[in-house]
Amino acid sequence: MDLLILGAGMGVVGGMLPNPLQMIALTQVALGRWARALFVLLAPPLVVDAGFLLVTLFFFRFIPFGIVHYVAYVGGTVLIGFASHTLWELRRKTSEQVGKSPAYSLTGVAVATFAEVTAPGTWIYWLTVAGPILAEARVHGYWHVVPFFAGGMLGYYGSEIISTGLMAWGAGLHKAFKKHLILIANVLLLLIGISYIVRAYLR
16 A cells, blocks of 8 residues: 555656646647647657666666665655755746746657656656665565556556646646646655655665
8 A cells, every 4th residue: 555655646746747748738738639738648658667667677676675775765865855956946937937838749749758768857766766666576576566656657647637737727827837736746746755765764
């Protein structure tokens, strides 16, 4: 149950935090093109996550479990640091700066997908958060960690679709709403980082 809650929490926060692909999808929702928006929100991230899952699974097969335990501490600390930094930077940005959204094009989607692959947050999640969870499968079996990833996928894609729709609601309101959404997401990320460290300590 704790893995399901942790995975869902991470997924919900990840879906709430705007990313390049979500910003492209936002313009499509505003134009009433939900099918194209859903493609942008679902297809590229699924491909990226599948690739990272395979790489992380392979990588953590060869790391001693004792080291994995300390990697989990690093993951929680980085989550706290990332959330704290984003909250600090958010104070300096206006709603207009936060609310800018790029237009849709195949090149734009490809560039946004590449940005997701190279984003530090993606690597941090897979190597320091999901990685130690996958390593637990070596001890407890792979069915033990399925709730974490199932909860993560449901939380991520569900909250991403809902938050994109909410941000597109009301042309005059969505930019300010987006800033508040980022604020809420990073506060939640801060709490999840603390809970992740506590979980690593108790195991």
